Amino acid sequence: MLPFLYPFLNTTVRARPAVSRLQKAVRCCRWQSSSPPEEPESEFLHTNPPPSDYSRFIFQDKCLVTVVAGSGGDGCVSFLREKYIEEGPANGGDGGSGGNIFIQAIDGLSSLHKLARQGVIRAGRGKNGQGKSQGGKRGHDVLIQVPVGTVLREVSRFDPVEEKEHEYRTLRGAMPEDQVDAEADPAQRGRFVLYPGSKPSDFLLMSFPSLGPPQRPSIAALEPAAPIHLDLSKNMPEPIVLAAGAVGGFGNPHFVSRSTPKPTFATKGEKGMTLHLEFELKLLADVGLVGFPNAGKSTLLRSLTNSRTRVGNWEFTTLSPNIGTVVLDNGKGRPLVESSDRENPRTGFTIADIPGLVEDAHLDRGLGLGFLRHIERAGILGFVVDLSAGNPIETLQKLWHELGEYDKMRDIKPEIHSEDYLVSWSPEPAGQTEPFVNDASRPTKKLPPLALPPIYRKPWFVVATKADLPETQEKFIALRDYLSQVQQGTVQHPSGHKDAFRERVVAVPVSAIKAEGVQGIPNLVMTFLEDRKTAS
Numbered sequence: 001m002l003p004f005l006y007p008f009l010n011t012t013v014r015a016r017p018a019v020s021r022l023q024k025a026v027r028c029c030r031w032q033s034s035s036p037p038e039e040p041e042s043e044f045l046h047t048n049p050p051p052s053d054y055s056r057f058i059f060q061d062k063c064l065v066t067v068v069a070g071s072g073g074d075g076c077v078s079f080l081r082e083k084y085i086e087e088g089p090a091n092g093g094d095g096g097s098g099g100n101i102f103i104q105a106i107d108g109l110s111s112l113h114k115l116a117r118q119g120v121i122r123a124g125r126g127k128n129g130q131g132k133s134q135g136g137k138r139g140h141d142v143l144i145q146v147p148v149g150t151v152l153r154e155v156s157r158f159d160p161v162e163e164k165e166h167e168y169r170t171l172r173g174a175m176p177e178d179q180v181d182a183e184a185d186p187a188q189r190g191r192f193v194l195y196p197g198s199k200p201s202d203f204l205l206m207s208f209p210s211l212g213p214p215q216r217p218s219i220a221a222l223e224p225a226a227p228i229h230l231d232l233s234k235n236m237p238e239p240i241v242l243a244a245g246a247v248g249g250f251g252n253p254h255f256v257s258r259s260t261p262k263p264t265f266a267t268k269g270e271k272g273m274t275l276h277l278e279f280e281l282k283l284l285a286d287v288g289l290v291g292f293p294n295a296g297k298s299t300l301l302r303s304l305t306n307s308r309t310r311v312g313n314w315e316f317t318t319l320s321p322n323i324g325t326v327v328l329d330n331g332k333g334r335p336l337v338e339s340s341d342r343e344n345p346r347t348g349f350t351i352a353d354i355p356g357l358v359e360d361a362h363l364d365r366g367l368g369l370g371f372l373r374h375i376e377r378a379g380i381l382g383f384v385v386d387l388s389a390g391n392p393i394e395t396l397q398k399l400w401h402e403l404g405e406y407d408k409m410r411d412i413k414p415e416i417h418s419e420d421y422l423v424s425w426s427p428e429p430a431g432q433t434e435p436f437v438n439d440a441s442r443p444t445k446k447l448p449p450l451a452l453p454p455i456y457r458k459p460w461f462v463v464a465t466k467a468d469l470p471e472t473q474e475k476f477i478a479l480r481d482y483l484s485q486v487q488q489g490t491v492q493h494p495s496g497h498k499d500a501f502r503e504r505v506v507a508v509p510v511s512a513i514k515a516e517g518v519q520g521i522p523n524l525v526m527t528f529l530e531d532r533k534t535a536s
């Protein structure tokens with residue numbers, strides 16, 4: 001409304017200008033938001049992104065973690081005190097049991113960095129028992145969540161209950177149970193707690209009853225067999241017990257007998273066990289991309305998926321694995337790629353892009369071969385070969401050579417438990433003693449190796465990238481001819497193995513940066529995935 005009209009309006013109407021100015025401002029904002037000023041047209045594509053389009057991802061695939069199960073609380077020594085009852089019966093509560101440690105592999109996690117940062121994970125200690133027959137509170141449980149694909153190995157363990165059991169067995173020897181008591185076994189005295197007002201000398205004067213072997217909670221039966229070696233390769237709907245908390249001590253009413261009507265002692269809670277564990281993450285993807293640095297693996301991943309992995313025209317742009325999902329339906333349940341399983345069609349598959357390999361990576365050149373562990377479980381291998389750099393056939397052969405070296409290294413990986421329990425210490429002159437072996441922490445059996453098929457048996461294909469660059473066509477034709485010879489068996493398989501996969505070996509020419517030619521890859525991968533499904 002124009003201001004010159006205000007003198008002609010009545011008072012109620014005159015109160016409106018503030019509102020109308022506000023409305024105007026709001027309208028103005030709405031106008032601005034509904035039609036934003038035009039931005040200069042971006043020259044960046046999803047496959048050739050600006051630096052702001054990179055996702056930052058903290059990745060850790062190996063860590064050593066110590067887990068400590070909760071110790072039990074002590075039993076309580078207490079007697080009923082009430083008006084007119086000066087010396088009532090014993091009413092000390094039992095100690096609470098220690099917290100358990102659980103483990104669960106879940107989808108949606110992709111790194112062990114949070115776990116590695118914790119270093120030591122402790123479950124809660126059970127609270128001590130209280131007077132008036134009040135039992136102590138249980139220690140809090142701890143749940144360790146890890147990504148699917150985590151392999152867990154026990155490095156060492158210290159189980160105080162096992163040690164006590166061992167002590168109990170050796171000290172008692174062949175003596176019958178009813179002939180021994182705490183007098184004959186001084187170690188047993190350490191398992192008791194006395195009345196709060198007692199002196200240290202009471203310990204020596206008091207006679208204690210015989211205690212059986214140390215107890216374990218019933219949940220300990222669910223612990224994995226020692227030494228722990230778990231391969232958590234599937235999403236777990238429920239967690240499993242890794243280390244059970246120790247039991248709490250008994251309150252003094254447990255020791256009331258005809259000879260000791262007023263026991264002034266209770267028992268201590270057991271100590272929780274300590275496990276040193278090695279966590280190793282082996283990412284799970286359907287397709288693993290292998291190639292030299294700067295070959296265009298990350299660009300290919302970006303062109304096939306919504307991944308925001310970093311791309312750059314220098315070597316080792318990618319420093320940690322990335323996983324992208326290729327969506328095979330149009331978001332409304334209509335498949336973009338035909339699947340033979342009509343009832344349960346696949347809606348997508350995953351692709352892993354790992355840092356580039358270099359020649360002699362097995363000699364620890366470049367980033368080494370460590371990242372290959374993330375594709376060793378991939379069902380299919382995709383070799384990414386840069387058509388503009390060197391001879392693609394030689395590149396492919398070199399990549400296979402490195403994979404072969406990795407396969408060999410996998411088989412001769414030193415067992416973590418092989419010799420680290422031997423301590424070469426001898427009080428006697430050399431040659432007369434045997435090395436001391438720490439029996440308590442020595443695992444009883446050798447770790448079984450992970451059953452993974454050799455890499456050369458996996459289905460594979462070649463993605464020949466940068467096909468948009470000049471003088472790449474002849475190189476592609478040479479590569480295609482070589483692969484058809486591999487398929488027919490007229491030349492040696494690039495892995496050097498006779499029984500390697502050579503049924504359907506193809507090369508797909510693409511320009512990943514322009515997202516041209518990549519459309520055929522989902523179809524190709526699907527045929528391999530379905531072949532595997534029918535074979536298994």
Ligand SMILES: Nc1nc2c(ncn2[C@@H]2O[C@H](COP(=O)(O)OP(=O)(O)OP(=O)(O)O)[C@@H](O)[C@H]2O)c(=O)[nH]1
Nearest residue numbers: 294295296297298299312313316317318356512513
């Ligand atoms: N002309 C052309 N350039 C490409 C193509 N694919 C990738 N590039 C370029 O090649 C360079 C390397 O691409 P990346 O995807 O980062 O290569 P990478 O294999 O992931 O490299 P690392 O992570 O170091 O192993 C980038 O500058 C890309 O833009 C392509 O199809 N055509």
Ligand SMILES: [Mg+2]
Nearest residue numbers: 297298317318
């Ligand atoms: Mg990369």
